[in-house]
Amino acid sequence: NAGVTQTPKFRILKIGQSMTLQCTQDMNHNYMYWYRQDPGMGLKLIYYSVGAGITDKGEVPNGYNVSRSTTEDFPLRLELAAPSQTSVYFCASQTGGMYGTEAFFGQGTRLTVV
Amino acid sequence: GQSLEQPSEVTAVEGAIVQINCTYQTSGFYGLSWYQQHDGGAPTFLSYNALDGLEETGRFSSFLSRSDSYGYLLLQELQMKDSASYFCAVPYSGGYQKVTFGTGTKLQVIP
Numbered sequence: 001n002a003g004v005t006q007t008p009k010f011r012i013l014k015i016g017q018s019m020t021l022q023c024t025q026d027m028n029h030n031y032m033y034w035y036r037q038d039p040g041m042g043l044k045l046i047y048y049s050v051g052a053g054i055t056d057k058g059e060v061p062n063g064y065n066v067s068r069s070t071t072e073d074f075p076l077r078l079e080l081a082a083p084s085q086t087s088v089y090f091c092a093s094q095t096g097g098m099y100g101t102e103a104f105f106g107q108g109t110r111l112t113v114v
Numbered sequence: 115g116q117s118l119e120q121p122s123e124v125t126a127v128e129g130a131i132v133q134i135n136c137t138y139q140t141s142g143f144y145g146l147s148w149y150q151q152h153d154g155g156a157p158t159f160l161s162y163n164a165l166d167g168l169e170e171t172g173r174f175s176s177f178l179s180r181s182d183s184y185g186y187l188l189l190q191e192l193q194m195k196d197s198a199s200y201f202c203a204v205p206y207s208g209g210y211q212k213v214t215f216g217t218g219t220k221l222q223v224i225p
Contacts, residue, residue, distance in 0.1 A: 035215075090156060100144070107155070
């Protein structure tokens with residue numbers, strides 16, 4: 001059981017470039033999330049999805065876009081990368097439907113924008 | 115809005131007990147979760163409290179007082195591998211689908 005898989009693990013982007021962070025889960029979870037974590041800080045919610053075709057903004061959505069065409073996949077798109085987007089990005093999923101269900105996280109993508 | 119406060123760092127001796135506190139402000143409360151994150155790793159779920167009181171899971175326990183907007187994570191018989199960051203989290207007001215994380219408490223276990 002792979003759980004939540006993120007690719008790539010590391011990436012260096014130049015200012016103004018674009019990229020897509022991939023996230024796939026094999027647990028048939030309805031809820032999926034993208035967080036960013038800056039050094040020494042907690043996680044900030046970027047976008048989330050409660051099912052295929054349904055997405056919504058989180059706390060820090062500017063500069064990002066998402067789509068959810070299938071239950072399994074939830075890619076995060078960075079357009080026109082900026083140094084402020086240097087961070088570690090985590091994708092997570094959970095079953096939803098009940099409060100406090102466990103969120104499962106991927107291993108993260110470490111992104112540096114130079 | 116939502117806010118959570120945790121101590122930034124805690125140091126404790128191997129074999130001892132440590133308590134990590136979390137106070138929160140939220141307009142709608144559904145429960146308090148705790149996550150562990152080792153350096154360079156992903157957060158992993160530890161516990162969830164929806165009701166007042168103590169929940170025990172092995173060496174880890176979590177406590178909630180809704181009237182005080184306060185909770186804590188208690189780690190007993192500390193081991194070196196418990197050195198990690200610990201985050202409390204609450205669901206956003208208006209929907210449990212979104213979760214706010216605290217800034218985390220970095221626990222260092224020393225011999």
